Amino acid sequence: xxxxxxxxxxxxxxxxxxxxxxxxxxxxxxxxxxxxxxxxxxxxxxxxxxxxxxxxxxxxxxxxxxxxxxxxxxxxxxxxxxxxxxxxxxxxxxxxxxxxxxxxxxxxxxxxxxxxxxxxxxxxxxxxxxxxxxxxxxxxxxxxxxxxxxxxxxxxxxxxxxxxxxxxxxxxxxxxxxxxxxxxxxxxxxxxxxxxxxxxxxxxxxxxxxxxxxxxxxxxxxxxxxxxxxxxxxxxxxxxxxxxxxxxxxxxxxxxxxxxxxxxxxxxxxxxxxxxxxxxxxxxxxxxxxxxxxxxxxxxxxxxxxxxxxxxxxx
Amino acid sequence: xxxxxxxxxxxxxxxxxxxxxxxxxxxxxxxxxxxxxxxxxxxxxxxxxxxxxxxxxxxxxxxxxxxxxxxxxxxxxxxxxxxxxxxxxxxxxxxxxxxxxxxxxxxxxxxxxxxxxxxxxxxxxxxxxxxxxxxxxxxxxxxxxxxxxxxxxxxxxxxxxxxxxxxxxxxxxxxxxxxxxxxxxxxxxxxxxxxxxxxxxxxxxxxxxxxxxxxxxxxxxxxxxxxxxxxxxxxxxxxxxxxxxxxxxxxxxxxxxxxxxxxxxxxxxxxxxxxxxxxxxxxxxxxxxxxxxxxxxxxxxxxxxxxxxxxxxxx
Numbered sequence: 077x078x079x080x081x082x083x084x085x086x087x088x089x090x091x092x093x094x095x096x097x098x099x100x101x102x103x104x105x106x107x108x109x110x111x112x113x114x115x116x117x118x119x120x121x122x123x124x125x126x127x128x129x130x131x132x133x134x135x136x137x138x139x140x141x142x143x144x145x146x147x148x149x150x151x152x153x154x155x156x157x158x159x160x161x162x163x164x165x166x167x168x169x170x171x172x173x174x175x176x177x178x179x180x181x182x183x184x185x186x187x188x189x190x191x192x193x194x195x196x197x198x199x200x201x202x203x204x205x206x207x208x209x210x211x212x213x214x215x216x217x218x219x220x221x222x223x224x225x226x227x228x229x230x231x232x233x234x235x236x237x238x239x240x241x242x243x244x245x246x247x248x249x250x251x252x253x254x255x256x257x258x259x260x261x262x263x264x265x266x267x268x269x270x271x272x273x274x275x276x277x278x279x280x281x282x283x284x285x286x287x288x289x290x291x292x293x294x295x296x297x298x299x300x301x302x303x304x305x306x307x308x309x310x311x312x313x314x315x316x317x318x319x320x321x322x323x324x325x326x327x328x329x330x331x332x333x334x335x336x337x338x339x340x341x342x343x344x345x346x347x348x349x350x351x352x353x354x355x356x357x358x359x360x361x362x363x364x365x366x367x368x369x370x371x372x373x374x375x376x377x378x379x380x381x382x383x384x385x386x387x388x389x390x391x
Numbered sequence: 392x393x394x395x396x397x398x399x400x401x402x403x404x405x406x407x408x409x410x411x412x413x414x415x416x417x418x419x420x421x422x423x424x425x426x427x428x429x430x431x432x433x434x435x436x437x438x439x440x441x442x443x444x445x446x447x448x449x450x451x452x453x454x455x456x457x458x459x460x461x462x463x464x465x466x467x468x469x470x471x472x473x474x475x476x477x478x479x480x481x482x483x484x485x486x487x488x489x490x491x492x493x494x495x496x497x498x499x500x501x502x503x504x505x506x507x508x509x510x511x512x513x514x515x516x517x518x519x520x521x522x523x524x525x526x527x528x529x530x531x532x533x534x535x536x537x538x539x540x541x542x543x544x545x546x547x548x549x550x551x552x553x554x555x556x557x558x559x560x561x562x563x564x565x566x567x568x569x570x571x572x573x574x575x576x577x578x579x580x581x582x583x584x585x586x587x588x589x590x591x592x593x594x595x596x597x598x599x600x601x602x603x604x605x606x607x608x609x610x611x612x613x614x615x616x617x618x619x620x621x622x623x624x625x626x627x628x629x630x631x632x633x634x635x636x637x638x639x640x641x642x643x644x645x646x647x648x649x650x651x652x653x654x655x656x657x658x659x660x661x662x663x664x665x666x667x668x669x670x671x672x673x674x675x676x677x678x679x680x681x682x683x684x685x686x687x688x689x690x691x692x693x694x695x696x697x698x699x700x701x702x703x704x705x706x
Contacts, residue, residue: 231546238653238668239661270673308674338553338660345653346554346661353553358585359623 110180142180425495457495
């Protein structure tokens with residue numbers, strides 16, 4: 077499926093930067109990239125995306141600025157404590173190119189019409205642009221091959237509350253719209269992304285690579301600082317890259333039941349949680365007709381090695 | 392601690408019946424038992440409790456009828472599909488004795504005053520009586536040694552919704568009051584109770600025991616019917632007995648972090664969920680000052696064998 081046309085939606089972001097690297101290294105046919113507020117503002121994320129794509133030798137891919145605010149809310153200011161003030165760990169890249177004039181949601185709708193039935197959507201930030209695109213074009217689900225998101229948590233704790241993961245937390249209403257729409261959604265959540273790790277040894281090897289790998293390694297310094305007390309050693313989780321790897325088929329989850337996902341859009345303590353009905357776990361998660369959500373729960377070890385191998389191919 | 396005085400709160404119920412058996416067999420010093428609506432009505436639960444205690448040779452223990460309705464709600468009618476219409480799998484026992492005149496909540500408050508600082512509370516139904524007792528006597532937490540409940544789910548699915556366990560679901564407001572009170576609470580939830588199993592071989596051995604063991608084995612026929620499609624073979628989970636075993640020290644969980652628990656009392660999709668903050672899982676669940684909630688997550692195998700051994704001691 078890596079020959080398929082892709083729309084990529086991101087909030088670049090250190091692990092988004094690694095993801096751009098993986099997509100480029102694996103030769104994904106990127107037709108367009110939209111940004112959304114999350115790790116930083118949508119405008120800042122588009123800037124980082126343009127600069128990184130140029131550094132990686134792909135200044136040709138159009139980048140659209142997406143939604144600044146979540147549906148029915150106001151952007152909360154991002155996660156400087158995770159990704160640094162500029163979103164990419166204070167690494168300064170040459171500014172190359174400008175975003176296109178259309179919005180990210182409009183870009184997604186246009187690409188879906190240009191590649192009906194084959195466009196694949198990978199979204200690793202809050203799902204605001206996808207929800208807006210569904211409003212713009214109610215037929216969108218029938219035009220898109222599938223949607224893979226990084227977000228949510230099924231049987232593990234959240235990362236912004238006891239139960240909520242940041243991307244869903246940042247726009248629960250948009251997430252609910254994406255899960256409700258009639259397209260297949262693979263939810264790559266914390267169940268598996270917290271198991272996917274980059275270690276200090278990976279970072280050291282990456283730093284010895286070309287300009288793009290070295291820049292990514294420099295960003296990871298900041299990301300490692302955030303994750304070291306959480307993980308108990310210098311390392312980080314590979315949230316967004318794992319979603320891309322699963323979408324690309326580079327990683328095949330060892331357990332990924334089909335199960336309905338509902339989002340908590342209340343203002344209660346569960347706000348932003350993805351409620352995944354996994355009650356069939358003792359009998360091998362029996363097939364549930366009409367359910368379109370796939371939730372990876374287990375992956376094999378070794379994704380850090382595989383990601384490093386890909387990233388070292390970048391210029 | 393099994394020498395301590397005990398107040399036991401239950402909604403008897405097939406696994407409650409096994410729990411009464413375990414408590415009697417282990418010689419727990421039961422000062423009183425309260426019933427609450429859950430698996431069946433509070434009145435029906437008291438009836439079953441009296442009859443079972445007589446069958447087990449302990450007609451001396453006072454039994455109080457507790458709350459019929461949850462706080463701010465109306466009793467939903469019980470779980471006949473799990474426990475049978477009479478709550479004990481249609482097994483007919485001789486009716487022996489009558490409930491005492493005081494309410495379960497009043498009994499709990501009285502016993503706490505009679506045994507200040509030493510009374511242990513084990514509650515394996517909805518937590519309505521405990522919440523009412525906290526209202527009757529705000530000093531209750533300082534009079535009680537500890538509270539062990541069967542209820543909730545931390546990192547596993549629920550059993551009445553994707554995320555909610557039945558006891559908490561049946562009275563979320565009461566559960567929140569119990570977790571908020573200044574006493575230590577051990578939450579024995581589905582994380583461990585679904586791992587504690589009675590197999591067909593256990594049931595067969597139990598059926599060959601005395602009158603009480605044989606009656607319990609007969610009840611288990613109905614309980615097994617409910618659990619067989621969930622577990623994939625004739626067997627059942629040992630929810631309430633495991634809570635008693637952990638309270639008695641008969642089972643010592645192999646992993647039981649101290650972590651804050653919050654209950655979802657909204658009307659959203661997460662209603663009745665116990666939200667347990669386990670975000671410290673990668674660094675060994677560091678101590679959290681002022682947190683009073685202990686949440687067993689892992690137990691060793693073999694509780695079914697141990698429970699059988701105890702129950703076979705009954706007359």
